[in-house]
Amino acid sequence: MTPLFETAEDGLTVKTHLRGKEKPRLTLTRHPSFDAAMIEMVTAGLAEEDWQGFLYVLHTGEGDALTPRYIGKAEKKGVKNPVSANLARIASNHDKFGRWGYNKAYHIGDLSHAVLGAAFMPGQAPGKYHRWAEALFETLNPPTLRVPVSMSLIPWRDGARGPSGLIGSLAAVEYEVIALAAVAYPEELLNVQGR
Numbered sequence: 001m002t003p004l005f006e007t008a009e010d011g012l013t014v015k016t017h018l019r020g021k022e023k024p025r026l027t028l029t030r031h032p033s034f035d036a037a038m039i040e041m042v043t044a045g046l047a048e049e050d051w052q053g054f055l056y057v058l059h060t061g062e063g064d065a066l067t068p069r070y071i072g073k074a075e076k077k078g079v080k081n082p083v084s085a086n087l088a089r090i091a092s093n094h095d096k097f098g099r100w101g102y103n104k105a106y107h108i109g110d111l112s113h114a115v116l117g118a119a120f121m122p123g124q125a126p127g128k129y130h131r132w133a134e135a136l137f138e139t140l141n142p143p144t145l146r147v148p149v150s151m152s153l154i155p156w157r158d159g160a161r162g163p164s165g166l167i168g169s170l171a172a173v174e175y176e177v178i179a180l181a182a183v184a185y186p187e188e189l190l191n192v193q194g195r
Helices: 032-046 107-119 127-136 170-184
Strands: 016-019 025-028 051-060 067-075 137-140 143-145 149-157
Touching: 025 107, 032 051, 032 149, 051 170, 067 127, 067 170, 107 127, 107 137, 127 137
Parallel strands: none
Antiparallel strands: 016 025, 051 067, 051 149, 137 143
16 A cells, blocks of 8 residues: 655645646646556566456555545556556556546546646546545645545456455456445445446
């Protein structure tokens, strides 16, 4: 588990930075240890034939108060290519970055849009990210978290067993874990699909 955001010394105020050459946008900054963990796991996984990708779990809180807030997956195989664009060139592809990229249509980008508004880009962010912003942030200016936010990255291989004990694909285990978390944390879980 690693922190998702780079924060100020208080551990809750999320640092921001400008991204883009033509029209720089203010963006929430991922934590360097999250980036390092993602790059290491994906690089190693892509070298393994049986690696299917990974499950990710966004958590809030710490210790006994750790609560799963969002569960998703990033699959190795792309729709048209042997390696998904989300994982290809992971060390330099910060706009997609295993679904946690800085670009719009990726988690950090769309959350930046919901939190930072027009400083990220004009218009409205997708609706689910407004729910994320409300759940994760105490204030939006400056972007200050309610409690620490961290990520678990869980590699998935052929033949692995989900919580039920059954062997399943990454897609199957994603729905299994979402269903379990929805029962245990019905108010806190931000997933809509798979409940």
